[in-house]
Amino acid sequence: MSKKNPYKEDKPGICTVCGKIAFFDEFGNGTCPHCGWEMCKDEEKMGQEQGISYPMLVPVWRAREQYRQGKPFKATFEDFVNGLYFYSEMSFLHKGIHYYVMSSNGKICVGHGDVYQLYDTREEFTEKANIDGRLLKDIWDEVENPSYMFD
Template sequence: MRITVKNLNKLYATAFEKMENMSKFLGKNCVDHALDFHYGHRIKIGKQFTNELYPIPLIRFRLKGIKTEVFFDVYTNNDYIGYIKVYPNKAEILSLDLEVFANLKYLIYGYHYQQELYNSEDLKETKNIIEKSKDTRFIIYADFDNLEQIYNVVEKLIIKSSQRFSMANYKCECGHYVTIESYDGTCPVCGRESLFKRKFKTKCPVCEAKCLKDQYGNGECENCGWKLDKFANKFKNRVIYPNLISLNKAKQLYSEGKPFEPNLDDFVEALYNYSEMQFKYNGVYYTVELACENDDEYDIELYNSKTSETFIFKTKEEFKNNAKVEGKFLKDIWEETTEKDWLQ
């Protein structure tokens, strides 16, 4: 038994060491990242997965704004020490240079069903298939056998900052150990702003209370909850991320003492802004996504996370008028839905 534990310790120590090396590498390149554990990984022996579930360390970060995870396995061999997963949406994957992954044997899956494979020998062909597909979100997956392979990918995809910042390490409120650019970081796991972020005084455009913004004009008003955003200040009647309603509507609701809840029109406007939304009804999450059928028109997909059913609407009017959940028109039960938000 003691031998088994010793061996197990060694396996984890090796995986941690690789993770720490990668953390240093990301720090040097000013990439915000968080250390985490992935529970529920299955041991792969040869090409077969066993039924054993066990935790492995991973690092979360963003490459060109796209969620990325690198997993460090404890059961390794000459060809395999871990795997990378990149989660682009359709626009992101189409704009991504897939050549970057050429030194890895990568696979591209659709996010929802994870069966559809989009790989083709020819990169152009791969993008054609992706463009025509119904999937709106994707996973690029690859095993790797040494850290250099992952460093290569990261180096090609990082946006180099013009200035070198120092890095700060701390434990985020969400429980993850985070390394971020000291002036400008947010936790890559939960999105909370770092404690070190530089702030400037300003006035909330909705309620006029004093509040703080960062160097990009972002921040949150503690009095009314409005999320400061320079684009919202410019386009006062438009729904712009990260708010779910327009600035002028927020002013109106604030003056009436009402909460900043989007109505169905605001929600659809936000959908066209961000392409993926969610709401909850009767304990079930629903996803609403734009799907590109041809070049100039979007279908709207309503996805029920419990039944995995997808309903497709050809226009936004059709969605607003005909979308149903549990047999009831969405427009009739909209007030009863909760967690109306960008897809989390």
């Protein structure tokens, strides 16, 4: 008995970030085997209008810059906040601690375990969110894997 190939519907195309051959499914989605970019059909529009992509978070135009510079794809703090307003539940890692960031009714909650901070507006979160008094926007280089919360 032969197994069904889950990829048989995929069509070859050009990766929107590195320009090499990648495969797209019927919805125009796919992961590039060369650079790791996860393509989605609406990424140009999302990048222009919302400053993000999905599921990668980094807008495609910034991903191209990062690829050209030989850097890994990583959302900036601004991309992250854009993603928060798109998806409502985000996460990142800082010095081994897994943080969540959630938005609800315009308010933003950031924390880990029982420790959290609450902010009333996007501006307040952007300016004041901190880890042990160090502003998140200033220590973003230390933050790893800023992304949507998928589970």
